[in-house]
Amino acid sequence: MRNFQRHLAVACCLLSTAAYADNCMMGCPSGVNNGKTVTRSVYTLKNNATTKFADWVAYHVTSKTVSGPTRKRTWKTDPALNVSNTLEPSDYKNAHATIHTDRGHQVPLASFSNAADWAQVNYMSNITPQSSDLNQGPWNKLENAVRKYVKSGHDVYVISGPLYENYFASLPNTGKNHTIPSGYFKVIAEKSGDTVTASAFIMEQTAGRYDDYCDTEVTVNEAEQRSGIDMMPELSAVDEPEVEGTLGGLMAGLGC
Numbered sequence: 001m002r003n004f005q006r007h008l009a010v011a012c013c014l015l016s017t018a019a020y021a022d023n024c025m026m027g028c029p030s031g032v033n034n035g036k037t038v039t040r041s042v043y044t045l046k047n048n049a050t051t052k053f054a055d056w057v058a059y060h061v062t063s064k065t066v067s068g069p070t071r072k073r074t075w076k077t078d079p080a081l082n083v084s085n086t087l088e089p090s091d092y093k094n095a096h097a098t099i100h101t102d103r104g105h106q107v108p109l110a111s112f113s114n115a116a117d118w119a120q121v122n123y124m125s126n127i128t129p130q131s132s133d134l135n136q137g138p139w140n141k142l143e144n145a146v147r148k149y150v151k152s153g154h155d156v157y158v159i160s161g162p163l164y165e166n167y168f169a170s171l172p173n174t175g176k177n178h179t180i181p182s183g184y185f186k187v188i189a190e191k192s193g194d195t196v197t198a199s200a201f202i203m204e205q206t207a208g209r210y211d212d213y214c215d216t217e218v219t220v221n222e223a224e225q226r227s228g229i230d231m232m233p234e235l236s237a238v239d240e241p242e243v244e245g246t247l248g249g250l251m252a253g254l255g256c
Contacts, residue, residue: 024058025157025189027234038080041117043107049085052178053128056161056229057106061150068114078125087124091174095129099169104130106160108143129180137209145254146188159187159231168205185223187231188250199249214256220244
């Protein structure tokens with residue numbers, strides 16, 4: 001019986017790992033070592049104990065994860081992280097009124113509204129203080145464009161994360177040391193057979209609500225250089241220049 005239970009536990013672990021590995025395409029991002037990697041059914045993220053925010057999140061959007069019912073934003077501290085290494089809901093008190101930020105999802109809730117584990121998107125490890133104009137404007141429009149593309153018969157892998165290139169603001173009611181991002185990157189990739197296609201975007205916290213997300217396209221290489229992150233570490237040296245060094249990628253599919 002003990003041997004059977006041991007084999008069953010191993011089998012369950014392997015199945016779980018296989019499911020979670022699907023959050024990343026061409027390997028999960030690498031290059032940032034200050035923090036803990038948390039892997040769940042709907043995303044994988046790398047928490048940064050110094051900034052208190054995830055350095056990157058990786059997730060897979062499919063027709064099966066979108067188009068669910070409207071879900072509530074019930075904020076919770078991430079149970080997988082030491083409370084000193086992440087923020088809690090109370091740390092955001094008065095943030096909107098004083099520094100004009102929203103609790104911005106890095107993995108968007110709407111992209112997993114039909115997933116069983118959708119509530120895990122509301123953990124604070126997946127949240128950053130994102131300027132309201134950015135969060136409700138071009139960033140939201142890009143996420144909507146991703147979902148529209150998926151609903152047209154595609155599935156995509158996304159990597160999002162913060163940039164720390166200048167001072168933006170500080171949360172007014174927390175005693176925890178933290179660093180609010182000055183901007184964000186988003187890399188959207190798709191694989192068809194052996195062909196990988198990708199587009200990258202960088203948006204600043206100072207973005208206007210009516211800015212066009214299409215104007216924020218950059219190469220994947222630029223997003224990597226500015227973030228210090230290798231987005232697709234298993235991409236071959238032969239494919240890298242075409243996939244990560246050029247513009248265009250998925251832009252037509254994303255409405256640009």
